[in-house]
Amino acid sequence: MGRTLLMGSGRALFGLNVKEVREVLKAPPLHYVPLAPAMLLGAINVHDAVVPVFDFLQLRGLQGEVGEHIVVLQGACMALAVNAVHGLCSRTIVLPGGIAYPWMREVFISARGLAGLIDPVGLQQTLEQKLSSTRNPPTEGLPDWIGR
Amino acid sequence: MRVEITYKFVMGFIIVVASIVALDYLVPAVALVPHYMEQALSTACALLVGLLLGWIFSKAFTANILVLKSAAERISDGDLSQTVYLPNNLLPDETAELADSLNRVTSNLRELVGYIRTSSSKVAEEAQGLSTMSQEVTASAHEVTGAVEMISRGAETQAAMVEKASEHFRQMTQSVEQVADAARAAAGAADETVHTAERGGQVVTLAMTKLGQVLDGVEQHGQQMLSFSARVQKIGKVADFITNISQKTNLLALNASIEAARAGEHGRGFTVVAEEICKLADSSERAVAEITEMIAALQEESATVQEILKENVLGMSSGRSAVLRTGKTFEDIVSTAKVAGERAEAISSLSRQQVEAVGKVADTVEEIARVVSENAAASEESSAASEQQSAAMERMALSAQDLYALAEELQERVSRFQLGMKRNS
Structure with a gap:
């Protein structure tokens, strides 16, 4: 069974297959994306590539403190802002996921507790669905000179 | 003219004696009675004249004394209100002076008694007042x-x-x-x-x-x-x-x-x-x-x-x-x-x-x-x-x-x- 990067978002623990993780950054300079939805915190420069950063907490429909650890995914060309990165671990007693979230592939027990294994493809699809539902951004709070 | 009563008595005695002597000469001269009775008659006439003259003189001499006696009796009875008045005499004597003295005595006594009476009433009043005052x-x-x-x-x-x-x-x-x-x-x-x-x-x-x-x-x-x-x-x-x-x-x-x-x-x-x-x-x-x-x-x-x-x-x-x-x-x-x-x-x-x-x-x-x-x-x-x-x-x-x-x-x-x-x- 492969190595898994264990991270914390809110009170929950999540894991990512190491092969699906490109890099872990801490509080890189974040560039604000105009008219972006709230869960899209901005974009960062990762080795001369622009990578959008999503708030993993808001992505799950929760509110809380925005994490300062940025986990850059390997294939999805996106990054997740989480509250903590606990390092690599091995997955034991793996159970099938997808009950709570469609992008949760498995549920496993780590050294820190019960964690969900993230499926980057499913997460990307979920993001695309959410972004398509919020294609027309809210106009409240925007200046008058911005076109609607 | 004042004549003392002594002289009056002397003069009366002389008059009685002179009248007796005159009768002794007058009776024989008249020869009204026998000789042997002349002596007796002259004696009897002498006695009679002597008694008559003696009574008259005595009466005249003692009249003022009687007045003085009665005045003295009045005074002795406490009557000091009257003054002694003697009948007029041709020849006043010591009785007139005695009457004057008695009048003065009466006057003095009257004055004294009046003074005593006034003083005694005053003394009585004063004594009464003194008594009252002494009581007070x-x-x-x-x-x-x-x-x-x-x-x-x-x-x-x-x-x-x-x-x-x-x-x-x-x-x-x-x-x-x-x-x-x-x-x-x-x-x-x-x-x-x-x-x-x-x-x-x-x-x-x-x-x-x-x-x-x-x-x-x-x-x-x-x-x-x-x-x-x-x-x-x-x-x-x-x-x-x-x-x-x-x-x-x-x-x-x-x-x-x-x-x-x-x-x-x-x-x-x-x-x-x-x-x-x-x-x-x-x-x-x-x-x-x-x-x-x-x-x-x-x-x-x-x-x-x-x-x-x-x-x-x-x-x-x-x-x-x-x-x-x-x-x-x-x-x-x-x-x-x-x-x-x-x-x-x-x-x-x-x-x-x-x-x-x-x-x-x-x-x-x-x-x-x-x-x-x-x-x-x-x-x-x-x-x-x-x-x-x-x-x-x-x-x-x-x-x-x-x-x-x-x-x-x-x-x-x-x-x-x-x-x-x-x-x-």
Whole structure:
């Protein structure tokens, strides 16, 4: 069974297959994306590539403190802002996921507790669905000179 | 022409004798009777003429005497109202003078009796008034006696009170002497207080010096603690920097581990190195965390020590001000104790003067007591004299009553005299 990067978002623990993780950054300079939805915190420069950063907490429909650890995914060309990165671990007693979230592939027990294994493809699809539902951004709070 | 009655009797005898002799010659000459009867006839004629002339002369001579006798009888009966008038005589004699004398006697008696009557009535009135007055005086004397007795009792009470006052003055003298002693003791205590307060002031000055040194030391310690805290904060920054480096190292090791894991079998060795680096980073992070905790504890303790030092400095400042106030208080105590000593000395002096004055007053009170005792004795004597006076006035009232009775009796006696016309009424 492969190595898994264990991270914390809110009170929950999540894991990512190491092969699906490109890099872990801490509080890189974040560039604000105009008219972006709230869960899209901005974009960062990762080795001369622009990578959008999503708030993993808001992505799950929760509110809380925005994490300062940025986990850059390997294939999805996106990054997740989480509250903590606990390092690599091995997955034991793996159970099938997808009950709570469609992008949760498995549920496993780590050294820190019960964690969900993230499926980057499913997460990307979920993001695309959410972004398509919020294609027309809210106009409240925007200046008058911005076109609607 | 006044002829004495003796001469009148002599002249009457001569006339009788001459008539007898003439008859003795006339009868024989007439020869009316025989010779032998001439002698008898002449004798009988002589006797007859002698008796007739004798009766006429005697009647004439004794007529005034009878008038005087009746006047004397009237006077003796108390009738003084009439004047003696003698019949006219060609030859007045001593009876006229006697009548004049009797009239003068009557007049004098009338005047005397009138005066006695008037005087006796006045005496009776005066005696009655005197009796009334003596009764009033007796009553007043009784009242005076009562008043004098009251004065005597009051004088005795006064003497007792003066004796008590004298006793009180003696006690007051003793009290004032005790006050003087207490004032002298207070003056001594105030002097001792002055010395003690001066020593206290010196001690306070020394304490001020020592407290200033301690305060300077505390301020120096505070500065050292501030410097220490600043250095600890610098150490904290260095620790934070090390923590940051450790975290970055840890992150690098994590990324290296990720890269090694993605490399598969080729990256296994690198994974071990990365994990070791990650462990080292964790160890250094934990150590730095411990250091940070220690630094935080040190900072907290230094902050606490600084607060304590600040409080101590504030306390020392307040202590310095308190000691300053204490020094000022000691100065005030010294000045106040000096004033108190002066006043106590003045009180002592005044108490001595008061003792002398009270002694004089006590002597005066004793003199008053003596005078009051004499007054009491005099009052008793006055009371006795008043009683004697009262008795004398009672006797005088009785005498006045006797005098009134005597005057009444005199008036009664005098009332039998008839004065005719009222005189001096």
